[in-house]
Amino acid sequence: MFEPGTGPAADPAGAHHDRRIRSFQPRRSRVTQAQRDALTRLWPRWGLDIDGQRVLDLPTLFDTLPPTAPVVLEIGFGMGEATARMAAAEPGTGLLAADVHTPGQGNLLRLAERDGLGNIRVANGDAVILLEKMLPPASLAGLRVYFPDPWPKKRHHKRRIVQPHFLDLAAVPLAPGALVHCATDWEPYAEQMLDVLTAHPAFENTRPDGGYAPRPAIRPLTRFEGQGLDKGHTVRDLLFRRR
Template sequence: MFEPGAGPAANPSDGHERTIRSFQPRRSRVTKGQHDALVRLWPRWGFDIDGSHLVDLDKLFDTLPSGAPVVLEIGFGMGEATAQMAAADPDTGILAADVHTPGQGNLLRLAELNGLTNVRVANGDAVILLREMLPPACLAGVRVYFPDPWPKKRHHKRRIIQPAFLDLAATRMAPGALLHCATDWEPYAEQMLEVLTAHPAFENTQPDGGFAPRPEQRPLTRFEGQGLDKGHSVRDLLFRRKA
Protein backbone atom coordinates (compact mmCIF):
# COMPACT_ATOMS: atom_id res chain seq x y z
CA MET A 1 0.00 0.00 0.00
CA PHE A 2 2.79 2.42 0.91
CA GLU A 3 6.40 2.83 -0.09
CA PRO A 4 8.86 2.08 2.75
CA GLY A 5 8.90 5.03 5.16
CA ALA A 6 5.86 6.63 3.54
CA GLY A 7 3.18 5.08 5.73
CA PRO A 8 2.39 2.58 8.50
CA ALA A 9 3.82 -0.91 8.23
CA ALA A 10 1.45 -3.87 7.92
CA ASN A 11 2.94 -5.83 10.84
CA PRO A 12 5.37 -3.56 12.70
CA SER A 13 5.89 -5.77 15.77
CA ASP A 14 6.33 -9.15 14.09
CA GLY A 15 8.93 -11.19 15.92
CA HIS A 16 8.43 -9.46 19.28
CA GLU A 17 7.11 -11.34 22.26
CA ARG A 18 3.53 -10.31 22.96
CA THR A 19 0.70 -11.22 25.26
CA ILE A 20 -2.67 -12.31 23.95
CA ARG A 21 -3.90 -9.71 21.48
CA SER A 22 -6.80 -7.58 22.64
CA PHE A 23 -7.53 -6.34 19.11
CA GLN A 24 -8.15 -7.56 15.61
CA PRO A 25 -6.15 -5.80 12.86
CA ARG A 26 -8.48 -4.19 10.33
CA ARG A 27 -7.22 -3.24 6.88
CA SER A 28 -10.38 -1.86 5.27
CA ARG A 29 -10.38 0.45 2.28
CA VAL A 30 -8.39 3.66 2.59
CA THR A 31 -9.88 6.70 0.89
CA LYS A 32 -7.83 8.98 -1.34
CA GLY A 33 -7.79 11.69 1.35
CA GLN A 34 -6.66 9.26 4.03
CA HIS A 35 -3.96 7.82 1.77
CA ASP A 36 -2.71 11.28 0.89
CA ALA A 37 -2.52 12.23 4.59
CA LEU A 38 -0.61 9.05 5.42
CA VAL A 39 1.91 9.53 2.64
CA ARG A 40 2.56 13.18 3.45
CA LEU A 41 2.23 13.26 7.24
CA TRP A 42 3.30 9.82 8.46
CA PRO A 43 7.04 10.55 8.26
CA ARG A 44 6.48 13.64 10.45
CA TRP A 45 3.65 12.65 12.82
CA GLY A 46 3.53 8.85 12.76
CA PHE A 47 5.67 5.89 13.75
CA ASP A 48 5.46 2.10 13.86
CA ILE A 49 5.38 0.24 17.16
CA ASP A 50 8.27 -2.06 16.32
CA GLY A 51 9.82 -2.33 19.79
CA SER A 52 13.20 -1.28 18.43
CA HIS A 53 13.92 1.82 20.52
CA LEU A 54 12.85 3.96 23.44
CA VAL A 55 10.73 6.92 22.34
CA ASP A 56 11.94 10.38 23.40
CA LEU A 57 8.63 12.12 23.99
CA ASP A 58 10.21 15.59 23.96
CA LYS A 59 11.58 14.92 20.48
CA LEU A 60 8.37 13.27 19.33
CA PHE A 61 6.30 16.26 20.46
CA ASP A 62 8.83 18.80 19.28
CA THR A 63 6.11 21.42 18.75
CA LEU A 64 5.37 21.49 22.50
CA PRO A 65 7.54 22.79 25.36
CA SER A 66 9.94 20.26 26.87
CA GLY A 67 8.24 18.23 29.58
CA ALA A 68 4.72 18.88 28.28
CA PRO A 69 2.19 16.29 29.52
CA VAL A 70 1.52 13.37 27.19
CA VAL A 71 -1.62 11.22 27.19
CA LEU A 72 -1.74 7.81 25.51
CA GLU A 73 -4.99 6.93 23.77
CA ILE A 74 -5.36 3.25 22.95
CA GLY A 75 -7.73 2.68 20.05
CA PHE A 76 -9.19 5.81 18.46
CA GLY A 77 -11.42 4.54 15.65
CA MET A 78 -11.67 7.18 12.95
CA GLY A 79 -10.09 9.82 15.18
CA GLU A 80 -12.88 12.39 15.35
CA ALA A 81 -13.08 12.42 19.16
CA THR A 82 -9.29 12.35 19.45
CA ALA A 83 -9.00 15.42 17.24
CA GLN A 84 -11.65 17.24 19.27
CA MET A 85 -9.84 16.48 22.55
CA ALA A 86 -6.51 17.54 21.08
CA ALA A 87 -8.01 20.83 19.90
CA ALA A 88 -9.49 21.49 23.34
CA ASP A 89 -6.15 20.84 25.08
CA PRO A 90 -3.39 22.07 22.75
CA ASP A 91 -0.71 22.07 25.46
CA THR A 92 -1.00 18.29 25.97
CA GLY A 93 0.55 15.79 23.60
CA ILE A 94 -1.86 13.12 22.38
CA LEU A 95 -0.12 9.85 21.50
CA ALA A 96 -2.84 7.90 19.68
CA ALA A 97 -2.23 4.18 19.07
CA ASP A 98 -4.29 2.00 16.76
CA VAL A 99 -3.98 -0.60 13.99
CA HIS A 100 -6.78 0.66 11.74
CA THR A 101 -5.16 2.21 8.67
CA PRO A 102 -8.17 4.30 7.52
CA GLY A 103 -8.50 5.70 11.05
CA GLN A 104 -4.80 6.56 11.16
CA GLY A 105 -5.10 8.43 7.89
CA ASN A 106 -8.28 10.17 8.97
CA LEU A 107 -6.79 11.36 12.26
CA LEU A 108 -3.73 12.75 10.48
CA ARG A 109 -6.04 14.46 7.98
CA LEU A 110 -8.11 16.00 10.78
CA ALA A 111 -5.00 17.13 12.63
CA GLU A 112 -3.71 18.97 9.58
CA LEU A 113 -7.12 20.37 8.68
CA ASN A 114 -7.57 21.81 12.18
CA GLY A 115 -3.98 22.97 12.66
CA LEU A 116 -3.32 20.51 15.49
CA THR A 117 0.37 20.11 16.24
CA ASN A 118 -0.05 18.03 19.40
CA VAL A 119 -1.16 14.73 17.83
CA ARG A 120 1.12 11.80 17.03
CA VAL A 121 -0.07 8.45 15.67
CA ALA A 122 1.46 5.11 16.63
CA ASN A 123 0.75 2.03 14.52
CA GLY A 124 0.61 -1.34 16.25
CA ASP A 125 0.18 -3.09 19.58
CA ALA A 126 -0.12 -0.64 22.48
CA VAL A 127 1.18 -3.30 24.89
CA ILE A 128 4.49 -3.39 23.03
CA LEU A 129 4.54 0.41 22.96
CA LEU A 130 4.12 0.53 26.75
CA ARG A 131 6.45 -2.34 27.51
CA GLU A 132 9.34 -1.65 25.15
CA MET A 133 9.17 1.90 23.85
CA LEU A 134 8.02 4.23 26.63
CA PRO A 135 10.11 5.18 29.70
CA PRO A 136 8.81 4.84 33.26
CA ALA A 137 6.37 7.41 34.66
CA CYS A 138 6.22 9.37 31.38
CA LEU A 139 2.46 9.53 30.84
CA ALA A 140 0.03 12.06 32.30
CA GLY A 141 -2.89 9.84 31.36
CA VAL A 142 -4.11 6.75 29.50
CA ARG A 143 -7.42 6.62 27.62
CA VAL A 144 -9.13 3.39 26.57
CA TYR A 145 -12.45 4.23 24.96
CA PHE A 146 -14.81 1.52 23.74
CA PRO A 147 -12.30 -1.32 23.46
CA ASP A 148 -13.44 -4.59 21.91
CA PRO A 149 -15.64 -6.20 24.61
CA TRP A 150 -14.93 -9.75 23.41
CA PRO A 151 -18.42 -10.78 24.59
CA LYS A 152 -18.01 -14.56 24.34
CA LYS A 153 -16.79 -16.07 27.61
CA ARG A 154 -13.97 -17.99 25.95
CA HIS A 155 -12.62 -14.68 24.59
CA HIS A 156 -12.70 -12.73 27.87
CA LYS A 157 -8.94 -13.29 28.21
CA ARG A 158 -8.52 -10.97 25.22
CA ARG A 159 -10.06 -7.97 26.96
CA ILE A 160 -7.43 -5.28 27.41
CA ILE A 161 -8.38 -4.19 30.93
CA GLN A 162 -6.82 -7.04 32.88
CA PRO A 163 -4.50 -7.09 35.93
CA ALA A 164 -1.40 -7.69 33.78
CA PHE A 165 -2.17 -4.71 31.56
CA LEU A 166 -2.76 -2.50 34.60
CA ASP A 167 0.55 -3.66 36.08
CA LEU A 168 2.30 -2.49 32.92
CA ALA A 169 0.36 0.74 32.46
CA ALA A 170 1.00 1.74 36.08
CA THR A 171 4.76 1.66 35.50
CA ARG A 172 4.46 4.13 32.62
CA MET A 173 2.03 6.52 34.32
CA ALA A 174 3.26 9.35 36.53
CA PRO A 175 1.83 9.62 40.04
CA GLY A 176 -1.56 11.29 39.78
CA ALA A 177 -2.01 10.33 36.11
CA LEU A 178 -5.57 9.50 35.11
CA LEU A 179 -6.71 6.22 33.55
CA HIS A 180 -10.00 6.87 31.76
CA CYS A 181 -11.95 3.95 30.34
CA ALA A 182 -15.36 3.92 28.67
CA THR A 183 -17.53 1.10 27.35
CA ASP A 184 -21.12 0.51 26.32
CA TRP A 185 -20.96 -3.20 27.16
CA GLU A 186 -22.33 -3.53 30.68
CA PRO A 187 -20.69 -6.88 31.63
CA TYR A 188 -17.32 -5.50 30.53
CA ALA A 189 -17.94 -2.29 32.49
CA GLU A 190 -18.56 -4.35 35.62
CA GLN A 191 -15.38 -6.35 35.03
CA MET A 192 -13.37 -3.15 34.47
CA LEU A 193 -14.66 -1.70 37.72
CA GLU A 194 -13.85 -4.88 39.62
CA VAL A 195 -10.33 -5.23 38.21
CA LEU A 196 -9.46 -1.53 38.63
CA THR A 197 -10.84 -1.38 42.16
CA ALA A 198 -8.74 -4.37 43.17
CA HIS A 199 -5.51 -3.05 41.68
CA PRO A 200 -3.14 -1.56 44.28
CA ALA A 201 -1.70 1.10 41.94
CA PHE A 202 -5.02 2.81 41.17
CA GLU A 203 -7.74 4.56 43.12
CA ASN A 204 -11.24 5.46 42.00
CA THR A 205 -11.86 9.19 41.63
CA GLN A 206 -15.51 8.66 42.57
CA PRO A 207 -16.27 8.88 46.30
CA ASP A 208 -18.86 6.13 46.03
CA GLY A 209 -16.41 3.78 44.32
CA GLY A 210 -18.59 3.41 41.25
CA PHE A 211 -18.78 4.64 37.68
CA ALA A 212 -18.17 8.28 36.76
CA PRO A 213 -20.35 10.68 34.79
CA ARG A 214 -19.05 11.28 31.28
CA PRO A 215 -16.49 14.09 31.62
CA GLU A 216 -17.10 17.09 29.41
CA GLN A 217 -13.69 16.64 27.79
CA ARG A 218 -14.68 13.26 26.32
CA PRO A 219 -16.79 13.99 23.23
CA LEU A 220 -19.76 11.89 22.33
CA THR A 221 -18.43 9.63 19.59
CA ARG A 222 -20.29 8.28 16.58
CA PHE A 223 -19.75 4.75 17.89
CA GLU A 224 -21.14 5.78 21.27
CA GLY A 225 -24.16 7.35 19.63
CA GLN A 226 -24.87 4.10 17.81
CA GLY A 227 -24.73 2.25 21.10
CA LEU A 228 -27.06 4.71 22.77
CA ASP A 229 -29.49 4.34 19.87
CA LYS A 230 -29.52 0.60 20.59
CA GLY A 231 -30.34 1.25 24.23
CA HIS A 232 -26.86 0.54 25.57
CA SER A 233 -25.70 2.21 28.78
CA VAL A 234 -22.33 3.94 28.46
CA ARG A 235 -20.08 3.67 31.50
CA ASP A 236 -17.04 5.83 32.26
CA LEU A 237 -14.37 4.81 34.74
CA LEU A 238 -11.88 7.36 36.08
CA PHE A 239 -9.04 5.95 38.15
CA ARG A 240 -5.95 7.80 39.34
CA ARG A 241 -2.43 6.41 39.55
CA LYS A 242 -1.50 6.42 43.21
CA ALA A 243 1.62 8.29 44.33
Protein backbone atom coordinates (compact mmCIF):
# COMPACT_ATOMS: atom_id res chain seq x y z
CA MET A 1 0.00 0.00 0.00
CA PHE A 2 2.87 2.36 0.82
CA GLU A 3 6.40 2.62 -0.49
CA PRO A 4 9.03 1.44 2.05
CA GLY A 5 9.66 4.13 4.63
CA THR A 6 6.62 6.20 3.67
CA GLY A 7 3.96 4.35 5.66
CA PRO A 8 3.18 1.26 7.73
CA ALA A 9 4.44 -2.03 6.31
CA ALA A 10 1.93 -4.73 5.42
CA ASP A 11 3.75 -7.39 7.48
CA PRO A 12 6.49 -5.66 9.48
CA ALA A 13 7.81 -8.75 11.29
CA GLY A 14 7.74 -10.81 8.09
CA ALA A 15 9.70 -14.05 8.20
CA HIS A 16 11.93 -12.75 11.01
CA HIS A 17 9.54 -13.88 13.71
CA ASP A 18 7.87 -17.18 14.47
CA ARG A 19 4.22 -17.40 13.57
CA ARG A 20 2.01 -17.62 16.61
CA ILE A 21 -1.60 -17.51 17.67
CA ARG A 22 -2.60 -13.90 17.18
CA SER A 23 -5.05 -11.95 19.29
CA PHE A 24 -6.10 -9.79 16.35
CA GLN A 25 -7.37 -10.07 12.81
CA PRO A 26 -6.09 -7.54 10.28
CA ARG A 27 -9.10 -5.64 8.96
CA ARG A 28 -9.38 -4.59 5.36
CA SER A 29 -10.94 -1.15 5.47
CA ARG A 30 -10.81 1.74 3.08
CA VAL A 31 -8.21 4.37 3.88
CA THR A 32 -9.57 7.86 3.29
CA GLN A 33 -7.54 10.46 1.47
CA ALA A 34 -7.01 12.41 4.70
CA GLN A 35 -5.75 9.29 6.47
CA ARG A 36 -3.48 8.37 3.57
CA ASP A 37 -2.08 11.89 3.46
CA ALA A 38 -1.36 11.81 7.20
CA LEU A 39 0.37 8.43 6.91
CA THR A 40 2.50 9.53 3.97
CA ARG A 41 3.62 12.77 5.57
CA LEU A 42 3.85 11.84 9.26
CA TRP A 43 4.82 8.17 9.35
CA PRO A 44 8.56 8.81 8.86
CA ARG A 45 8.47 11.12 11.90
CA TRP A 46 5.86 9.61 14.24
CA GLY A 47 5.39 6.02 13.07
CA LEU A 48 7.34 2.79 13.46
CA ASP A 49 6.96 -0.79 12.32
CA ILE A 50 7.07 -3.60 14.87
CA ASP A 51 9.70 -5.70 13.12
CA GLY A 52 11.28 -7.36 16.16
CA GLN A 53 14.74 -6.48 14.85
CA ARG A 54 15.77 -3.67 17.19
CA VAL A 55 15.41 -2.40 20.72
CA LEU A 56 13.80 1.02 20.86
CA ASP A 57 15.48 3.94 22.57
CA LEU A 58 12.38 5.59 24.00
CA PRO A 59 13.97 8.98 24.87
CA THR A 60 15.11 9.23 21.24
CA LEU A 61 11.73 8.08 19.94
CA PHE A 62 9.95 10.73 22.03
CA ASP A 63 12.47 13.42 21.20
CA THR A 64 10.04 16.27 21.92
CA LEU A 65 9.82 15.25 25.60
CA PRO A 66 12.43 15.33 28.38
CA PRO A 67 14.59 12.16 28.42
CA THR A 68 13.06 11.10 31.74
CA ALA A 69 9.43 11.52 30.59
CA PRO A 70 7.23 8.50 31.37
CA VAL A 71 6.07 6.37 28.45
CA VAL A 72 2.81 4.41 28.38
CA LEU A 73 1.99 1.68 25.86
CA GLU A 74 -1.57 1.40 24.57
CA ILE A 75 -2.45 -1.78 22.69
CA GLY A 76 -5.35 -1.42 20.28
CA PHE A 77 -6.61 2.13 19.81
CA GLY A 78 -9.29 1.82 17.13
CA MET A 79 -9.65 5.13 15.32
CA GLY A 80 -7.53 6.94 17.89
CA GLU A 81 -9.99 9.49 19.26
CA ALA A 82 -9.60 8.36 22.88
CA THR A 83 -5.82 8.11 22.51
CA ALA A 84 -5.64 11.68 21.24
CA ARG A 85 -7.72 12.89 24.17
CA MET A 86 -5.47 11.09 26.64
CA ALA A 87 -2.37 12.54 24.98
CA ALA A 88 -3.84 16.03 25.27
CA ALA A 89 -4.56 15.45 28.97
CA GLU A 90 -1.03 14.09 29.60
CA PRO A 91 1.29 16.33 27.57
CA GLY A 92 4.32 15.26 29.60
CA THR A 93 3.76 11.54 28.96
CA GLY A 94 4.77 9.71 25.81
CA LEU A 95 1.98 7.54 24.40
CA LEU A 96 3.17 4.63 22.28
CA ALA A 97 0.01 3.43 20.54
CA ALA A 98 0.11 0.03 18.82
CA ASP A 99 -2.45 -1.29 16.35
CA VAL A 100 -2.70 -3.03 12.97
CA HIS A 101 -5.66 -1.06 11.58
CA THR A 102 -4.31 1.23 8.86
CA PRO A 103 -7.26 3.69 8.79
CA GLY A 104 -6.97 4.07 12.56
CA GLN A 105 -3.24 4.67 12.32
CA GLY A 106 -3.80 7.38 9.75
CA ASN A 107 -6.60 8.96 11.73
CA LEU A 108 -4.55 9.08 14.93
CA LEU A 109 -1.66 10.73 13.12
CA ARG A 110 -4.09 13.23 11.62
CA LEU A 111 -5.50 14.03 15.06
CA ALA A 112 -2.01 14.33 16.55
CA GLU A 113 -1.01 16.88 13.92
CA ARG A 114 -4.29 18.78 14.12
CA ASP A 115 -4.15 19.09 17.91
CA GLY A 116 -0.39 19.61 18.21
CA LEU A 117 0.17 16.35 20.11
CA GLY A 118 3.88 15.72 19.83
CA ASN A 119 3.75 13.03 22.53
CA ILE A 120 2.13 10.34 20.35
CA ARG A 121 3.99 7.65 18.42
CA VAL A 122 2.14 5.04 16.38
CA ALA A 123 3.43 1.46 16.20
CA ASN A 124 2.27 -0.88 13.45
CA GLY A 125 2.13 -4.62 14.01
CA ASP A 126 1.89 -7.29 16.68
CA ALA A 127 2.20 -5.73 20.14
CA VAL A 128 3.35 -9.06 21.57
CA ILE A 129 6.51 -8.79 19.46
CA LEU A 130 6.92 -5.20 20.63
CA LEU A 131 6.83 -6.32 24.26
CA GLU A 132 9.05 -9.32 23.74
CA LYS A 133 11.72 -7.93 21.44
CA MET A 134 11.73 -4.15 21.20
CA LEU A 135 11.21 -2.53 24.61
CA PRO A 136 14.01 -2.22 27.19
CA PRO A 137 13.48 -3.59 30.69
CA ALA A 138 11.68 -1.26 33.11
CA SER A 139 11.11 1.34 30.37
CA LEU A 140 7.32 1.73 30.59
CA ALA A 141 5.27 3.62 33.17
CA GLY A 142 2.04 1.96 32.13
CA LEU A 143 0.17 -0.43 29.86
CA ARG A 144 -3.37 0.16 28.57
CA VAL A 145 -5.54 -2.46 26.91
CA TYR A 146 -9.01 -1.06 26.27
CA PHE A 147 -11.80 -3.16 24.80
CA PRO A 148 -9.69 -5.90 23.22
CA ASP A 149 -11.42 -8.46 21.04
CA PRO A 150 -13.23 -10.77 23.50
CA TRP A 151 -13.13 -13.77 21.17
CA PRO A 152 -16.40 -15.02 22.69
CA LYS A 153 -16.40 -18.54 21.23
CA LYS A 154 -14.74 -21.04 23.54
CA ARG A 155 -12.49 -22.43 20.82
CA HIS A 156 -11.13 -18.91 20.28
CA HIS A 157 -10.38 -18.08 23.93
CA LYS A 158 -6.72 -18.89 23.27
CA ARG A 159 -6.64 -15.77 21.08
CA ARG A 160 -7.52 -13.40 23.91
CA ILE A 161 -4.59 -11.09 24.49
CA VAL A 162 -4.66 -10.97 28.31
CA GLN A 163 -3.20 -14.37 29.14
CA PRO A 164 -0.47 -15.50 31.58
CA HIS A 165 2.21 -15.54 28.85
CA PHE A 166 1.26 -12.03 27.75
CA LEU A 167 1.68 -10.82 31.33
CA ASP A 168 5.04 -12.59 31.56
CA LEU A 169 6.20 -10.58 28.56
CA ALA A 170 4.66 -7.31 29.76
CA ALA A 171 6.27 -7.60 33.19
CA VAL A 172 9.76 -7.10 31.71
CA PRO A 173 9.39 -3.61 30.15
CA LEU A 174 7.02 -2.41 32.88
CA ALA A 175 8.89 -0.56 35.61
CA PRO A 176 8.08 -1.20 39.28
CA GLY A 177 4.97 0.78 40.13
CA ALA A 178 3.78 0.91 36.51
CA LEU A 179 0.02 0.70 36.09
CA VAL A 180 -1.74 -1.90 33.97
CA HIS A 181 -5.20 -0.69 32.99
CA CYS A 182 -7.61 -2.95 31.13
CA ALA A 183 -11.24 -2.35 30.24
CA THR A 184 -13.92 -4.50 28.61
CA ASP A 185 -17.68 -4.67 28.31
CA TRP A 186 -17.64 -8.47 27.90
CA GLU A 187 -18.29 -9.86 31.38
CA PRO A 188 -16.73 -13.32 30.88
CA TYR A 189 -13.56 -11.69 29.56
CA ALA A 190 -13.50 -9.27 32.49
CA GLU A 191 -13.67 -12.23 34.86
CA GLN A 192 -10.81 -13.96 33.04
CA MET A 193 -8.70 -10.79 33.09
CA LEU A 194 -9.29 -10.39 36.81
CA ASP A 195 -8.37 -14.01 37.49
CA VAL A 196 -5.22 -13.94 35.35
CA LEU A 197 -3.94 -10.62 36.69
CA THR A 198 -4.69 -11.57 40.29
CA ALA A 199 -2.82 -14.86 39.93
CA HIS A 200 0.29 -13.33 38.36
CA PRO A 201 3.09 -12.71 40.88
CA ALA A 202 4.35 -9.58 39.11
CA PHE A 203 1.13 -7.60 39.57
CA GLU A 204 -1.10 -6.47 42.42
CA ASN A 205 -4.62 -5.11 42.33
CA THR A 206 -4.90 -1.45 43.28
CA ARG A 207 -8.33 -2.17 44.74
CA PRO A 208 -8.22 -3.22 48.40
CA ASP A 209 -11.22 -5.48 47.82
CA GLY A 210 -9.45 -7.25 44.95
CA GLY A 211 -12.19 -6.39 42.46
CA TYR A 212 -12.87 -4.04 39.58
CA ALA A 213 -11.97 -0.36 39.65
CA PRO A 214 -14.12 2.68 38.83
CA ARG A 215 -13.32 4.18 35.44
CA PRO A 216 -10.35 6.51 36.03
CA ALA A 217 -10.79 10.04 34.75
CA ILE A 218 -7.85 9.58 32.37
CA ARG A 219 -9.77 7.00 30.31
CA PRO A 220 -12.25 8.87 28.11
CA LEU A 221 -15.69 7.51 27.43
CA THR A 222 -15.45 6.27 23.85
CA ARG A 223 -18.16 6.15 21.22
CA PHE A 224 -17.92 2.35 21.20
CA GLU A 225 -18.31 2.26 24.97
CA GLY A 226 -21.28 4.61 24.84
CA GLN A 227 -23.03 2.32 22.37
CA GLY A 228 -22.44 -0.62 24.69
CA LEU A 229 -23.80 1.28 27.67
CA ASP A 230 -26.90 2.18 25.65
CA LYS A 231 -27.43 -1.54 25.12
CA GLY A 232 -27.17 -2.24 28.83
CA HIS A 233 -23.61 -3.56 28.83
CA THR A 234 -21.54 -3.21 31.99
CA VAL A 235 -18.03 -1.89 31.46
CA ARG A 236 -15.36 -3.27 33.78
CA ASP A 237 -12.09 -1.49 34.49
CA LEU A 238 -9.14 -3.35 36.00
CA LEU A 239 -6.25 -1.41 37.48
CA PHE A 240 -3.18 -3.35 38.59
CA ARG A 241 0.31 -2.23 39.60
CA ARG A 242 3.66 -3.78 38.69
CA ARG A 243 5.27 -5.00 41.91
